[in-house]
Amino acid sequence: MKKGNAYTLAYRRKREGKTDYRTRLKLISSNMFRVIVRISLNNILVQIVGFDLKGDKVLVSSHSRELIKYGWKAHRGNLPSSYLVGFLCGLKALQKGIDTGIIDFGFNRVVKGSSLFGVSKGLIDSGFKVKVNESFLPSEDRVSGKHIEDYAKKVKDSEVYKKQFSVYLKNGFKPEDLSKYFDQAKEKMIANVKR
Numbered sequence: 001m002k003k004g005n006a007y008t009l010a011y012r013r014k015r016e017g018k019t020d021y022r023t024r025l026k027l028i029s030s031n032m033f034r035v036i037v038r039i040s041l042n043n044i045l046v047q048i049v050g051f052d053l054k055g056d057k058v059l060v061s062s063h064s065r066e067l068i069k070y071g072w073k074a075h076r077g078n079l080p081s082s083y084l085v086g087f088l089c090g091l092k093a094l095q096k097g098i099d100t101g102i103i104d105f106g107f108n109r110v111v112k113g114s115s116l117f118g119v120s121k122g123l124i125d126s127g128f129k130v131k132v133n134e135s136f137l138p139s140e141d142r143v144s145g146k147h148i149e150d151y152a153k154k155v156k157d158s159e160v161y162k163k164q165f166s167v168y169l170k171n172g173f174k175p176e177d178l179s180k181y182f183d184q185a186k187e188k189m190i191a192n193v194k195r
Contacts, residue, residue, distance in 0.1 A: 017107065024104075033059065033101040035089075035130060037119050039108055042077045046089040046119055048101055060096060062089035070185040070192070073171035079138060080145040080182050082115035086122025087186065091193040093128055100129040113138040145178035152176045 013019035027034050028051050036047045048060040062085050064076035070088075072081065093099070101123075105116050113136065121137045123130050141147065152175035155161045165175045173181065 020107065027102055027104055030102050033098055034104045035101040035123065036104045036106070037086075037108070037116055038106060039082070039115055040077065042075070044077060044082050044085045044115065044119065046085050046123075048089065048093050048098055059098060060089060060093045062086075062092060067185060070188040072181065072185045073173040074145075074168055074175070074178060074181065077115070078145070078148065079115055079118045079142055080148070080178065082118035083122040083125075083138075083143045084182070084185055084189070086119035087126045088122075088189050088193075089119075090123040090126025090128035091189060094126065095193060099127070103130055103132060110136075112136045113142065118143060144182045149176050149178050152178075 009015075011019070011021065014021060034049045034051075034056075036045075036049055038045045042064075044064040046062045047058050049056045050059050051057075064081050064085050066088060067076060067081055067084055070084075072084065075081065093101075103120060108116055110116060117132070117136050118138055120130055120132045121143060124132070124137075152161065152165060155164065156176070162169065168175045
């Protein structure tokens with residue numbers, strides 16, 4: 001470990017690789033609400049955060065586990081679920097009078113058409129304003145899960161189908177009808193949030 005007068009110890013969160021303080025400062029100085037997107041293997045978290053000197057305040061939050069109450073029995077870490085989480089968060093934010101924000105992807109790798117941009121598309125479709133490059137957003141077919149449906153139909157009569165979609169089948173969910181479940185979940189969200 002370095003020692004001496006010339007060495008200054010970095011902040012703990014920087015040392016642990018949890019916070020990029022340069023990027024954070026730029027996002028905060030924009031004077032806009034930050035839309036924080038964090039993705040793990042099985043879950044997605046979207047939070048709309050306001051800056052406060054005592055610490056950030058979470059104003060609106062959506063988690064992929066919330067999708068269960070809207071009838072979503074599929075995997076909660078895929079592209080359709082990321083869109084739905086973003087859509088739900090956008091609806092909640094609009095209900096609280098928050099209509100614009102700036103995206104904070106953190107240390108997640110930014111890949112064109114990925115789940116990060118699925119969340120962004122969900123936010124935009126809900127009416128929430130987020131500045132994002134349109135070419136990075138996934139297509140409507142991918143967002144609704146048509147690519148997963150096509151794959152499920154292709155491998156339906158093989159062992160791969162049972163292994164790949166075991167969680168879907170255990171929950172009584174047919175992966176070849178994913179877009180139908182997607183539309184139903186979206187309609188339930190709109191109806192529930194408007195109440």
